[in-house]
């Protein structure tokens with residue numbers, strides 16, 4: 012499903028002295044099957060924005076259109092149907108794990124939504140997130156932090172949602188674990204799922220995302236293709252972010268040696284050979 | 297989160313906020329006693345004026361307080377109505393659907409409601425203007441004499457301050473947990489009663505497990521910093537009575553004096 016935010020604002024505890032305007036006049040659109048990354052400082056409104064998508068929060072103003080669903084300030088009856096299709100994985104698995112075994116944890120969602128899952132589906136999902144199926148009969152509380160995170164992701168995946176929302180899914184994982192999960196998310200996208208991911212890792216954004224939305228103090232600072240967004244380092248820095256190393260390196264290269272190589276998604280190897288070529292060319296002339 | 301404000305703290309910079317927490321606690325303590333002694337209309341008027349004056353001085357919007365006390369309004373209305381129905385004192389005023397409404401019922405109902413209202417209002421003003429930590433400090437300081445008879449005052453105060461400190465944390469956590477489970481299709485608002493009761497487990501198990509983990513972390517952190525309880529421990533926030541405390545206390549005593557003149 013396509014997702015559209017139309018002039019959306021959200022205020023926590025409105026009409027009290029503790030009123031907190033977390034989002035202001037947000038307009039954005041996320042196409043079906045795309046990979047969207049959301050970035051910005053802590054407290055800039057990222058989590059609030061994604062919670063509006065599956066109806067956990069209701070916009071104070073404006074409208075969110077998610078496929079056939081329209082979310083406004085009022086109540087919606089079909090919200091459960093929406094949540095079946097838009098799965099959300101929160102940052103801390105500790106906020107959801109409660110069952111005796113990993114397996115029970117995984118079928119909690121399907122049971123609530125009235126979906127039947129077979130053992131082979133469970134095995135498949137567990138394998139996809141990189142867990143061994145021996146863990147299925149263990150208590151989720153005995154697992155390591157990374158394993159808990161994977162169980163949480165698996166418990167969303169087993170619903171076979173068309174939109175998957177991930178709130179900082181790679182935070183606190185080791186580099187290998189991060190890469191494994193990023194690979195998984197890209198595979199899921201290639202299977203036609205829409206992925207929305209909050210992250211602080213700009214290198215992941217550069218690898219995977221079709222669209223990058225950067226929030227700053229409840230407003231969208233900039234949105235667009237990652238390569239385009241990263242080329243304007245001024246805006247990026249203002250929002251407390253650093254472009255990936257590739258951009259920093261090419262920038263420095265231009266400043267120090269006056270060699271201008273535009274970044275168009277080259278791999279590290281390709282970049283090296285381009286730089287070598289450029290240096291040789293300059294030495295010749 | 298609801299807008300219910302009993303027990304909440306609202307940071308501002310008013311004279312009431314700046315008072316020593318002990319002054320505030322003692323005034324509220326004696327005020328509550330006076331509420332239950334009060335009998336005549338004029339005594340209640342004095343108490344009401346004092347309470348309203350104090351509330352105004354906090355500079356917290358009255359609308360906010362009124363809305364935050366919504367459940368209390370309901371209790372007051374129900375008390376009043378019950379009194380009108382049950383109490384049979386004084387001459388009959390009028391008759392509603394076969395029920396005699398007596399004059400004494402009005403007076404008694406109004407009295408009880410007003411007592412309850414004043415009680416809640418003053419304690420709410422206390423908690424709205426005093427951070428929980430300051431309340432704990434005040435309790436510890438006021439109870440200090442009990443140390444002589446081996447009451448573990450410092451430990452009790454510590455337990456109180458830790459509990460108070462973690463209430464907002466637990467509420468935030470509950471909010472996050474219920475969002476996480478709602479995303480997985482947990483539905484608290486529809487279905488059979490039995491299903492709804494069962495829906496509590498996915499909320500409370502993570503909450504308790506996290507609370508225990510946090511308690512353990514806190515204990516380790518305290519031990520690592522050499523915490524040994526009350527002996528030889530100096531205070532970071534020293535409580536000191538200032539001139540404003542004296543002024544406010546004198547005003548309160550004047551009110552009590554006036555109250556006694558009228559009442560006795």
Ligand SMILES: Nc1ncnc2c1ncn2[C@@H]1O[C@H](COP(=O)(O)OP(=O)(O)O)[C@@H](O)[C@H]1O
Nearest residue numbers: 023031033052053054055056057058059060471
């Ligand atoms: N449950 C809540 N109640 C009140 N304010 C909140 C709540 N959750 C978040 N906020 C506030 O809303 C703003 C945006 O928060 P959030 O969306 O969590 O930011 P991010 O995910 O980018 O770190 C922050 O100022 C935060 O303090």
Ligand SMILES: [Mg+2]
Nearest residue numbers: 054057058178
């Ligand atoms: Mg967040």
